[in-house]
Amino acid sequence: MIRVLLAEDVHMVRGALVALLNLEPDIEVVVDVASGDEILPMAKEHSPDVAVIDIDLPGQDGLTAATELHEQLPTCRTLILTSLGRPGTVRRALAARVNGFMLKDAPSAKLANAIRNVASGRRVVDGELALSAWDGAECPLTNREVTILRLTSDGNDPTEIAAQLYLSTGTVRNYLTSAVSKLNARNRVDAIRIATEAGWI
Template sequence: MIRVLLAEDMHMVRGALVALLNLEPDIEVVAEVATGDQILPAARACEPDVAIIDIDLPGKDGITAATELYEQLPRCHTLILTSLGRPGTVRRALDAKVYGFLLKDAPADKLASAVRSVSLGRRVIDSDLALSAWETDKCPLTPREVEILRLAARGRDVADIAAELFLSPGTVRNYLTTVVTKLNARNRVDAIRIASSADWL
């Protein structure tokens, strides 16, 4: 019997997924959680073979939780289930050592099949998503540049960013100019748009 932990914050979706999976003769949902920070404690308590994790969870995002599972409970393999099919999201999931990545609108039998494959340590990633992820360039920005652009995307001005990161305003402006250049953007707003659409922020 394949033991499954399911992490999904939408109650109706979670209930439907549990019902679908429990119809399978070889799959049993042994734990359900609604937030990302509940995943690791629940996994330690019930020792699932597979964790099905929604990528957008309150408390802690699904990819961060998947990374923790990989590091602390490596025998529990993770299948990310999401409505977000952006290439950058797929790359982040692959970097987090997840075993599977499926869209929520996948057919029910595809989900059950994916759970079986992931439990055996096989990779299951939607072929179109995988292709788009491999074709997408890695983020060209440094962690510091991403941090500054993320703050700019939240509406912080140069002075606020400088104060928060203990930098001079001139240094922050230089970072933002470099970001605009690296992304071939027209301006700061365009750089934020490009980075957001690639899921680098």
Template sequence: MIKVLIAEDMHIVRGALVALLGLEPDIDVVAQVASGNDILPMARSAGADVAVIDIDLPGKDGLTAAGELHEQLPGCRTLILTSLGRPGTLRRALAAKVSGFLLKDAPPDQLANAVRGVVAGRRMVDGDLALAAWDTQDCPLTPREIDVLRLTAEGYRTVEVAARLYLSAGTVRNYLTTVVTKLNARNRVDAIRIAKESGWL
């Protein structure tokens, strides 16, 4: 029996996923969480074989949690299930060593097949999305520039970003100027839009 953990913050979607996988004779949903912070401890205590994770979760995002699972609980495979079907998002997921990447609008039978595939040690990724990721450029931003841009996108002011990242306000402004230049953006708002559309945030 394949033991699965579902990490999804939308209650109706989570319930539907549990019900869908519950129809499979060889799959048992042993845990459900709504926050990225709960994924690692729950996967460990439930002995999950696969964690099906949404990217956009409260607390830790799904990709950060997937990276932690890969490092600290390598026996638990990770399958990202998301509506964020952008090549940049797939690249970030692969960098986090996820086992699979499936879009939420995929046919229902693909979820169970993807769960079985990752347990068998296969990398399960939508073919069209993989080709698109292959053809797109790498993110030109450094991890620190992404941190600064992400907090800015979340609405934090420059001094608040500086305090959270233990930087000076001037350094944060310099990072944002560099980001705008690298992305050929008109301003910070445009840089955030470009980075989100590319799947880098």
């Protein structure tokens, strides 16, 4: 039996997925959560074989949670679900070393097969998503610039970001200035828009 953790913030969607997956003879959803912050603690408590994670979750985003799972609970494999196939998002997912990445509107049978493949050690990437990654532009930002731009988009100011990342406020401002420049943006808000549309944050 493949033990699954499901993370999805839309209650009706989560309920439907739990019901559909539990109809499969070899899959059991052992825990379902609504926010990214719940994933690691619940995974440690329930020891799932596969975590099926929506990429856009309140609190911690799905890719960050998947990275934490990979580092702290390597026996749990990860399958990311997304509604948007932006090239930068696909690249971020692959960089986060997730085991699978597929669109949320895929048929339930395809999701069940993806879970089986991921549980057996194979990687699963939806064909459309793979093509979008192939066609998309490379992200010009460093990992640190991406992190700081993402934290800024969440409403954190440079002082708060500096405290979170153990940097000086001036260093955070320098990273933001660099990100704005590399994206040819007018300001931080425009940089966030450009990076979000490209799927880089």
